[in-house]
Amino acid sequence: MRINRLIYHEGKVTNPYSVAPTSHFFGSTSQSDPLFWFVYACGPLPHTRGYLLFGSTLLSGWPVSTVHRKEASRFVPSSVRFFSFHYLSSASSFLHPLKMEFKKPATVLNLANIRQALVRMEDTVVFSFIERSQFYESPSVYAPNKYKIPNFSGSFLDWLLLQNEKTHSLVRRYESPDETPFFPDQLEESFLPSLNYPPVLADYADEVNVNDEIRTVYIEKIVPQIAAKRGDQDENIGSTACADVDCLQALSRRVHFGKFVAEAKFQNEMAHYTNLIRNKDIKGIEEAITDSAVEAKILERLIAKGHAYGTDPTLRYSQNPQSKVQPEAIAKIYKEVVIPLTKKVEVEYLLRRLGDDDEAEAQDPQRKTQLMNRLLSNSLW
Ligand SMILES: O=C(O)C(=O)C[C@]1(C(=O)O)C=C[C@@H](O)C=C1
DSSP: OOOOOOOOOOOOOOGGOOOOOOOOOTTTTTTSSSSSSEEEEEEETSSSSSEEEEEEEETBOOOOOEEHHHHHHTTTTTHHHHHHHHHHHHHHHHHHHSSSSSSHHHHHHHOOOEEHHHHHHHHHHHHHHHHTTTTTGGGGSTTTTTOOOOOOOOOHHHHHHHHHHHHHHHHHHGSTTTTOOGGEEEEOOOSSSOOOOOOOOOOTGGOOOOHHHHHHHHHHHHHHOOOOSOOOOOGHHHHHHHHHHHHHHOOOOOOOHHHHHHHHHHHHHHHHHHHHHHHTHHHHHHHHHOOHHHHHHHHHHHHHHHHHSHHHHTTTTSSSSOOOSSSHHHHHHHIIIHHHHHHHHHHHHHHHHOOOHHHHHHHHHHHHHHHHHHHHHHHHO
């Protein structure tokens, strides 16, 4: 069975003989494929207006596609539709859970979902850089003890970041496994009931924290590339520090997502990673986690996003459409800082992955299956 991915399509299919326009299929189905589909199973997709078809064409194997529900009735007998509903409601979420939901562990360790989340995070990072680019470099914001702050020793930025984290801890921000604080020892306990997220990462995951490095590299390498001008701008130090907090939090979340990537990769290729980890083969681990094609695509997309998000749309066709942050600078920051730090998180996480318990897991393939079954039973719609 050749299943690459599901494509959710809510458009209309007007001609039952062309149920298979290329974009609705996965795999290599093409417009010229002989006619049709043999529909083997189908069912409405929960939470969408789509209808899922499971079948084959003569040439292309076993594609899965979705069409609008109303249209599905034209070529799928109602008995089949009824019969297959429950089966496919579950099967579709198994094949391709829609997105990461931390209450549904199986959706979290799906590499496609993780990458989708990373793509979405690019928007947050790019926009936060654009906001920061309004202000001067502002070294006073980063200089330790430049301002006399009551009961605090450090930079103005650190002070603001700490206040922000303390407040956000009160609304449970750092209970979420995708949030990593800069000041883990100074958080406050929330008055809200605990969220009790099911664990998806190893129990030491919180200790993998490269925020100090992120902050240093942000101040030294990123700010100079995105700031409007050199020097200070007294009237804007508050706005500048607020923009810095947004940038740092966006970068931190992005980089520490490496933990999910690492766990997903470990579970997908347990034997290979176990070997590398046992041999403390850092270079081998780095090679195993690297996907150059994915990286190239990220950089290409960032240039496009830098142009699109940083340009006033009414100036798009002007002779001189100015980008607020140079798109090439954003891509360079990802290439030289964001991706390498994400990989560092992945490696640090993986190097500790074989605790006593995990060693047993790696030696007992049954255990992985049992674990996956348990996770999946939590996640079905
Ligand atoms: O998507 C992955 O596989 C990742 O490991 C994440 C990431 C990234 O930082 O975006 C890092 C390393 C890979 O070479 C590709 C991408």
